[in-house]
Amino acid sequence: MIQVYNTMTGKKEIFKPLKEKEVSIYCCGVTPYNTPHIGNARPFVTWDVIRRYFEKIGYKVRYIQNFTDVDDKIIATANREGVTWNEVSGRNIESYFKAMDALNVRHADLYPKVSENMPAIIEMIETLIEKKFAYKLENGDVYFSVEKDPGYGKLSGRNLEDMQAGARVEVDDRKNNPMDFALWKSAKPGEPAWDSPFGKGRPGWHIECSAMSLKYLGEKFDFHGGGSDLIFPHHENEIAQSQCAIGDEHSFAQYWLHNGFITVNNEKMAKSGGNFFTVEDILKKYPGEVVRFFLLQTHYRSPLEFNEDRIKETQVAYNRLKTSYEYLNELEEKIESGKFVTGGKEKIEGPLITVSRAGGLVELAERLMSSMEDAMNDDFNTALAISYMFELSRDVNSYYNDYVAGKISPRGADAFIILRVREIFTEMANIIGIFENIPAEEEDTSENSALVEKLMEIIISIRQDARSKKDWATADKIRDELKNAGIVLEDGAQKISWKRI
RNA sequence: GGCGACAUAGCCAAGUGGUAAGGCCGAGGUCUGCAAAAUCUCUACCCCCGGUUCAAUUCCGGGUGUCGCCUCCA
DSSP states (O other), X not given: OOEEEETTTTEEEEOOOSBTTEEEEEEEEEOOSSOOBHHHHHHHHHHHXXXXXHHHTTOEEEEEEEEOOSOHHHHHHHHHHTSOHHHXXXXXXXXXXXXXXXXXXXXXXXXXXXXXXXXXXXXHHHHHHHTTSEEEOTXXXXXXXXXXXXXXXXXXXXXXXXXXXXXXXXXXXXXXXXXXXXXXXXXOTXXXXXXXXXXXXXXXXXXXXXXXXXXXXXXXXXXXXXXGGGIIIIIHHHHHHHHHHHTOTTOEEEEEEEEOOEEETTEEOOTTTTOOOBHHHHHXXXXXXXXXXXXXXXXXXXXXXXXXXXHHHHXXXXXXXXXXXXXXXXXXXXXXXXXXXXXXXXXXXXXXXXXXXXXXXXXXXXXXXXXXXXXXXXXXXXXXXXXXXXXHHHHHHHHHHHHHXXXXXXXXXXXXXXXXXXXXXXXXXXXHTOSSSOOOSOOOOSHHHHHHHHHHHHHHHHXXXXXXXXXXXXXXXXXXHHHHTTEXXXXXXXXXXXXXX
């Protein structure tokens, strides 16, 4: 049983899919006028986790995410740069995918674009005009009439009077009501325009999401999501248009999920605010999976403060889990190559599994996996889910340490148990979407790099000679000097490893 | 002005009507020739004031503070 917090009702509800074991999702995508910042990325990582989770528990998922590629800011940028609007959107869509790929965000089933769905958009506007929910001005603009929709304001929990009291909206005498919004904007010079029954022009913001979600998901679908700043007016308007056009106040999305903002110095990160960090820039310094992990360590509805210290902290935490993952992989290799069981082949008699060290580990893993599912079922609580990975991680590391130190002599059956633990840990990682794309240590094949490798080998070997003679002064001097040069030596039991810092 | 959210350890962050997950940092221990890595142990009466209750951090009311939406916005 999955519970989700539905913005429409303001509370957690038990999720009941429209179709058995199927789930349809429409997540508001980006307006590609710019490269995405970390705040833009949050909803997509969130929905990526949600859709993966539904798939994991056996749902057939249909996931749609749009690109609003016809828009004022795109046009403005294009005009400023002297290029076409679709060059601007094309380039930013590319940069969007690059960022999302780095964050392990799986692709949606479909990415409909405004520019490729004009007929559906125009048809919907026509319906709204026919049903008298929309009106056309002499200049060709078409507006939605909010007063005609008795349900207007139900998502954001406000009414027309309250909104007008605040009246931050520009008064436009041509509109029936200041809150009326454009469905179609008549063509102006220097703007792309499409033919329509209302004259040349382009769609207003909001109508595209209604038209495209209905076109690709039908009159009713399960989820609609995005950042909380979309609740009003964007999603409110989508609901108004869609339900009026369909003529059913229960049509359109059944559950509305909204993620909280990324903040900088406790204030919303926004392009207009100038306080943003692009995903691209962050990826120059931190692995994509760390950034993804950062986003998921906090529940999606809570605000999330972004700064460099936070990311660094996350990287340390992420590395803890990664270490466990690597330990398990190493154990797996030993098992595969038959080097795991040290004490020959013992016969397993009776329920010994549960008293062996590995047995305890797998029991813990099973229990934590189950807890993790509970956490995910409760409004996709990734923060809680991740905490269970850490708990397992601790015991995995402990087991590994004792094994390497020779304190544990695994029985024959323990190999299978450890493989199962590895499987569970991997399954947990898959829910969060990490350890899928661990960047190999920069494979630098240049001559310089090869030379460094060779030199390090020589240095380490000289130091090992000194160590074997217990010449600690020399050994420590080498290590210290290397550290000054930015290289850390780690004396392991079997091998000496080094890395740059 | 209208509407809404949040307030938990040094920092970050889950959560529950019966005295609180996890992470980072810090202190001490184990391992190591010494370090590093790993690991173990330790660190909270949950913003304030009322109320409901046998019992509230958790529910209700009020207050204070912070943030968000009402304009483009993930």
